[in-house]
Amino acid sequence: MSFKFEKLISWRKSMDFGEYIFKLSRNFPKDESFNLTSQIRRASDSVALNISEGSILQSKLEFKKFLGYSIRSLSEAVTCLYKAKNRKYISEKDFNILYNESYSLMNQIIAFRNQIKE
Incomplete structure (x- = not known):
């Protein structure tokens, strides 16, 4: 048995995205612990969390709303x-990798949301 969201590619990719962000943010300065480090981790984790929350016992309209929250996160x-790139906490290379992954993930979530018929 499995949860419905575990079968979703966008959920799996958002889980990977969150883990990559977590590992990368370990190198942020300690004085950012309660600021940017916390914020980027919460935002990236919220992508997968909203997909999973919206997929369980929700109407199609509610699921679409949660997918919208995921896109916003x-x-x-x-x-x-x-912010991390501008403050020189991450390299241009890491920024580009994550930026491109974010863009791809956003488009996947939008396409998935658009396929859901109410």
Whole structure:
């Protein structure tokens, strides 16, 4: 047996995204622990959390709403990536990898949400 969300590619990719962000943010300065480090981790984790929460015992309309929350969390994580790059906490290479992954993930979630018929 498995939960419905475990079969979703967007959920699996968002889980990987969150883990990559977590590992990368370990190198942020200690004085960012309660600021950018916490914010980027919460935002990136919220992508998968909203997909899973919305998929369980929700109407199709509610599920679409949670997918929207997921997209918003992803955009928040991207803004945090910009902050981290601008503050020189991450390399241009890491930024580009995560930016491209974010963009791809966003498009997958949007396409999935658009397929859900009410």
